[in-house]
Amino acid sequence: MPNDNDLIERYLYAITRRLPAKQRADVAEELRTLISDMLDERCRGLPPTAKDVRVVLTELGTPGEMVRKYTADEDACLIGQPYYAQYLYVLKIVLACVAGGMIVAGVLTLATGAEGSVLGNVLGGIGSLVAALVFAFAIVTLLFAFFSHRGVDVEVMGSLDDLPPVPRETKNPARGDAVAGIVFSIAGAIVFLLFPDVLNALSHRGDGVPFDPFNAEAIRSSAWVIIAWTVVCIGAESFKLVEGRYTPRLLAVTLVSDLVVAGLAVFWLTSFQLVDTPAIVQALAAQGDALSGPVLWAVLNAQVAFCGFIVLALAIDAVDSIVKTVKASR
Amino acid sequence: MGHDDVVSSMVLELRRGTLVMLVLGQLREPAYGYALVKSLADHGIPIEANTLYPLMRRLESQGLLQSEWDNGGSKPRKYYRTTDEGLRVLHEVEAQWHALCSGVNVLLCADRREPGKEAKDAER
Numbered sequence: 001m002p003n004d005n006d007l008i009e010r011y012l013y014a015i016t017r018r019l020p021a022k023q024r025a026d027v028a029e030e031l032r033t034l035i036s037d038m039l040d041e042r043c044r045g046l047p048p049t050a051k052d053v054r055v056v057l058t059e060l061g062t063p064g065e066m067v068r069k070y071t072a073d074e075d076a077c078l079i080g081q082p083y084y085a086q087y088l089y090v091l092k093i094v095l096a097c098v099a100g101g102m103i104v105a106g107v108l109t110l111a112t113g114a115e116g117s118v119l120g121n122v123l124g125g126i127g128s129l130v131a132a133l134v135f136a137f138a139i140v141t142l143l144f145a146f147f148s149h150r151g152v153d154v155e156v157m158g159s160l161d162d163l164p165p166v167p168r169e170t171k172n173p174a175r176g177d178a179v180a181g182i183v184f185s186i187a188g189a190i191v192f193l194l195f196p197d198v199l200n201a202l203s204h205r206g207d208g209v210p211f212d213p214f215n216a217e218a219i220r221s222s223a224w225v226i227i228a229w230t231v232v233c234i235g236a237e238s239f240k241l242v243e244g245r246y247t248p249r250l251l252a253v254t255l256v257s258d259l260v261v262a263g264l265a266v267f268w269l270t271s272f273q274l275v276d277t278p279a280i281v282q283a284l285a286a287q288g289d290a291l292s293g294p295v296l297w298a299v300l301n302a303q304v305a306f307c308g309f310i311v312l313a314l315a316i317d318a319v320d321s322i323v324k325t326v327k328a329s330r
Numbered sequence: 331m332g333h334d335d336v337v338s339s340m341v342l343e344l345r346r347g348t349l350v351m352l353v354l355g356q357l358r359e360p361a362y363g364y365a366l367v368k369s370l371a372d373h374g375i376p377i378e379a380n381t382l383y384p385l386m387r388r389l390e391s392q393g394l395l396q397s398e399w400d401n402g403g404s405k406p407r408k409y410y411r412t413t414d415e416g417l418r419v420l421h422e423v424e425a426q427w428h429a430l431c432s433g434v435n436v437l438l439c440a441d442r443r444e445p446g447k448e449a450k451d452a453e454r
Contacts, residue, residue, distance in 0.1 A: 023387075026408075027387075029399075029406060029408070030363065030383065030408050031383070033362075033364075033405045033406060033407055033408075034363060034364050034379055034383065036405055037364045037405075038364070038379075060379060060380055061378070061380040065380065066380055069380050069381065069384045070383075070384045070387070072384065
């Protein structure tokens, strides 16, 4: 009966197309013989009817059930336990920060009288908000999928000697730091990505003439550096959250992320003209405060100064992590 | 979950634990999947084909079974047999199984001989 064979073949195809390619032919051949055996037993020498075929295939299980059984031992989930709980936690913080920052930025843009219609700005803002949330979701998900699949051990408790001491504080020391780190890095990214226009719009010279202290175009064209920076920070802080306490491994991740961020910061601040220093000097001069000496130098080299400030902050973070790791290991 | 569901899920768990041992034991002699389903069912151990077939494939990938297609008969059949490594594993697991069975049996019999204990447990 070609019709019944067709049903069997469709059944086998539905199963095997969702199995690894190298298993397909073998599994199909084996199941074909199994179905034939089951039909022989049911029909006892009589040719099987369409109903017999249906009964046998139903008894064997739905294609979905068969696929689940054939792939049961594979690591079939993107983010498994114990990472999933931490993933949800980080995701909530990151999405809340992104949404909060974007909404504040949007309201400020509207309040400072951005160009274009209010409706257009609101719709544009909602579009950017959705895009930013999707991007943040994707980054956090990819990070935790990586942790989960690389099998980064969450619990380093192979032996009794490895058991962590009971922390004196009731709360987890690394956890608060990690949450603060995530919030700060997202807030920083939002300030740099969305606020130049707002800050520009708010800036007026002493004589009332508006001027743009920030080169919004340069900041926009270097957005990838800010995003890479934020992703590295969120990655390192998420690892801190997963690890739960200061360990040598966490210290290594922190130091590497500090180095990468320092590299990005130096590259960003030396390769792009982000601050329009002549405009600032002119603005201050127009106000009657002509700059001279070290102050003039500092304003003219604002980016270098900011770069130094960031590298110093990262160095402090690195030292802080080393101290906390040494303390935790005692 | 009703009484019957609890019982059947516990029986399923017990059976699942012994299945690998039974498969390795039965396949000392080569057999194809459906023949093994029938022989286990004949001994009061009903195992669904959709559980056994993937299990045999998994055991093969672990090196505990090996397989060979026989295309000589009316239908092509894949015969499985336990490898030497599979036999060594079986030997050790079997020893554990006997120890477990005797321990469990002693404990269950002891429980049955102390009816007062059961009443005390019920009171708790």
